[in-house]
Amino acid sequence: MRLAPCAPVLARPDGTTQVGTSVPVRLAALSETERPVVIAAESTPIGADECALLGDAGARLAEAGLLVEEEEPPAGVVAIHGAGRIGLELGSALAACGITVAFSDRRPAHDEPGLYPRRALVSTCAGGAAWSVRERLPRASVVDASDPTLTVLISLGGAARHATAAWEHDGTPHLLIAVDEAGATVGPLVVPGATACGRCLALERTAVDPDWPLLLDQLSGRRPRPLPEIVPDIVAAASRLVIRALRGGAPSNEAWRIVLGGAPRPAPVSPRADCGCGAAG
Numbered sequence: 311m312r313l314a315p316c317a318p319v320l321a322r323p324d325g326t327t328q329v330g331t332s333v334p335v336r337l338a339a340l341s342e343t344e345r346p347v348v349i350a351a352e353s354t355p356i357g358a359d360e361c362a363l364l365g366d367a368g369a370r371l372a373e374a375g376l377l378v379e380e381e382e383p384p385a386g387v388v389a390i391h392g393a394g395r396i397g398l399e400l401g402s403a404l405a406a407c408g409i410t411v412a413f414s415d416r417r418p419a420h421d422e423p424g425l426y427p428r429r430a431l432v433s434t435c436a437g438g439a440a441w442s443v444r445e446r447l448p449r450a451s452v453v454d455a456s457d458p459t460l461t462v463l464i465s466l467g468g469a470a471r472h473a474t475a476a477w478e479h480d481g482t483p484h485l486l487i488a489v490d491e492a493g494a495t496v497g498p499l500v501v502p503g504a505t506a507c508g509r510c511l512a513l514e515r516t517a518v519d520p521d522w523p524l525l526l527d528q529l530s531g532r533r534p535r536p537l538p539e540i541v542p543d544i545v546a547a548a549s550r551l552v553i554r555a556l557r558g559g560a561p562s563n564e565a566w567r568i569v570l571g572g573a574p575r576p577a578p579v580s581p582r583a584d585c586g587c588g589a590a591g
């Protein structure tokens with residue numbers, strides 16, 4: 311056990327001890343044995359024997375969610391398809407959370423000038439992103455993309471039908487990120503048969519513009535190169551959806567619309583009965 315991250319132990323003038331700053335717990339008159347244990351738990355894990363020493367104070371902290379078990383990083387491999395700026399930054403963010411990542415992108419590394427370290431001895435964008443993440447985070451786990459738990463597809467304009475077909479078939483959850491000239495849409499994190507899928511989205515778009523399938527075909531293989539300043543919001547929304555799914559969160563049709571200079575806003579999607587994916591029931 312240990313105190314929740316970022317829950318400081320503070321001394322108040324009246325002699326009480328406060329743990330936390332947002333929804334704090336105030337502990338009156340800690341004993342000579344209790345106080346050092348609370349202070350130690352701020353920075354290091356404490357064992358069951360030390361926890362027992364805390365008595366009522368420990369129970370109050372645990373009840374408030376301030377005394378917690380050490381949490382393991384979410385298990386699984388997240389394979390990111392598209393190792394440009396968004397893929398690289400998303401991979402770094404997930405790796406920093408202890409999540410194993412993989413990159414898939416066969417385009418030559420010189421397609422992304424200035425993105426990977428100059429000394430990166432790599433030929434592909436996937437290699438460049440893997441190199442960059444390992445260099446930023448020496449303890450990062452970056453593996454081969456062949457056996458993912460969850461995948462991420464970063465596309466320009468929309469997900470090509472062929473790009474997600476295998477994941478829909480074998481039931482692999484996949485997060486769709488579509489970048490366009492006005493911003494990006496992050497989500498849904500498709501759980502085949504349970505949420506709207508890429509085909510549902512394409513059908514929705516086609517209902518508005520019957521030529522959309524032809525346009526989507528033309529977008530296939532084109533590379534999104536967003537303004538760097540929009541990337542952090544994309545990465546934040548994507549990381550949250552991925553981590554929630556890896557931690558066993560329920561499937562959701564949640565998606566977010568991100569525009570330059572604006573706050574991200576919800577843009578949920580709906581499964582379509584004419585898709586055939588089964589998500590509409």
Ligand SMILES: [Zn+2]
Binds near residue numbers: 585587588
């Ligand atoms: Zn569908």
